[in-house]
Amino acid sequence: MKSKRKVIGMLAILSVGIILFGVYVGNYFGNYFGKETAFNQTKRQEIDQLVKDSHLKGNVALIQNQKLVYQQSYGYADADKKIKNSITDAFPIASLQKRMTAIVIAQLIEEDKLSYETTLSEFYPDIERSDEVTIRQLIDHRSGYFMPEIAPDHVLKTEDEQFEYSVATTEFGVIGNAQYSNGNYTFLARIISDIEQDRYQNVVKRRIFKPLKLEHTYFWDELPTNEKLAKEYFYEDHDYGTETQIASIELFSSLLGAGNIMMTIQDLATFELSLGTEKLLSEETMKELFGWSKMDEFMNKNIRGNISENGTMGGFDSYVYGSSDTNHMVIWLTNQLPETDAQTLIKSIYQTMRYD
Secondary structure, eight states: OHHHHHHHHHHHHHHHHHHHHHHHHHHHHHHHHHHHHHIIIIIHHHHHHHHHHHTOEEEEEEEETTEEEEEEEESEEETTTTEEOOTTOBEEOGGGHHHHHHHHHHHHHHTTSOOTTOBGGGTOTTSTTTTTOBHHHHHTTOSSEEOOOOOOSSOOOSHHHHHHHHHHHOEEOOTTSOOOOHHHHHHHHHHHHHHHTSOHHHHHIIIIIHHHTOTTEEETTOOOTTSOBOOOBBOSSSSSBOTTOOOOHHHHHTOTTTSOEEEOHHHHHHHHHHTTTTSSSOHHHHHHHHTOOGGGGGSEEEEEEEEEETTEEEEEEEEEEEETTSSSEEEEEEEEOOSSOHHHHHHHHHHHHHOO
C-alpha cells in the first residue's frame, strides 16, 4: 500500500514538473516564434515590396543577431522557360571572391610563409616593376597595375593560361595610387599556388570551403551539371532585358582569384558570418588585413561585387550591407540589378529589417 502511494506521489510530482516545463517551453518558444512571425508578417512584406518595386531579381538574405532569419527568391532564373530563381541556386559572387583570396594570403602570413612587405619580384621578377610592388599593395589595389576586364576570345582552361593572360593584358600606372583591378588578385592567387605547390582552387577549397562546410560553393569550371545557374538580365524599361549581357564562360575563366566563384546565398551568409569569428583568421590578423579599427563599431559594412566591363554594370551582382561586426546584415545575389540605385535599395532593406 505504501509503495502504491509512493508511486502515485512520484507520478503527481512528475506530472507537475512536466506541466511546468511545458509552460516554460511554451512561453519561450511562443515568444520566440511570436517575434519571428511578427517579422515575417510585417517587415518581410515591406521588404518584399521594396524589392519588387525596384525590379531586382535574385536572392536576398537577412541576418539578425548573427542568425540567418530570412531568405527569399525573386523573379526568374530563365524568363523564357519560366524557371524561377530558388534559394538553392548558385550565383556568381563576383568580386566578393577577392576577400577569400586575401584571407588565404593572410593565413600564409600567419604561418610565416611571406609578409605584407614581400615583393612580387620574389615570385615573378620578370613582371615589370615587380621589385617595387608589395603584397600589401596588391591587396589594396595600389600596385599601379591595371588589367582591363575584357573577356578573352577563348576559354582559359588552366591556371597557367589564366595567369599568363593577366600578365599579358596588364597595363602599368603609378605605384601607390588606388586603382581597382582584378589583375592584383590574379597575381595573389598565383603566389598562393606557388607557396602551397597546388592549384589555387584546391587551396581555397581546403582552407575556406572545407572548414566552413560550404557545400554549395563552386569554381566556375566545377559547377555540377545538376546545378542551375541563372541567366543574366537587365532592366531596360522592362524586366529581363538581354541586350547588354556581359557574363560569359570566357570572362569567368580570366578572373583567377578575383571573381569566378558561384555559391548559394546561404553559403555566402555562412562565409560572411565567419568573418566575425576566428574560424579563418585571428581577430588581430583580420583587423590588420582589412584595416578594421574601433571606429568600425559605428560604421556599416558596405561591400559589393559585380560583373562589369568598361563601366557598365552586369546583371549579376553580389552585395553585403550591415554592421561591421556581422551582427546584422543584408545580403543579395542577383541576376538582374534593381532599376533604382543599388546602395539606396539595400540600405532601405537594412533599415526596414533593423528599425520599427
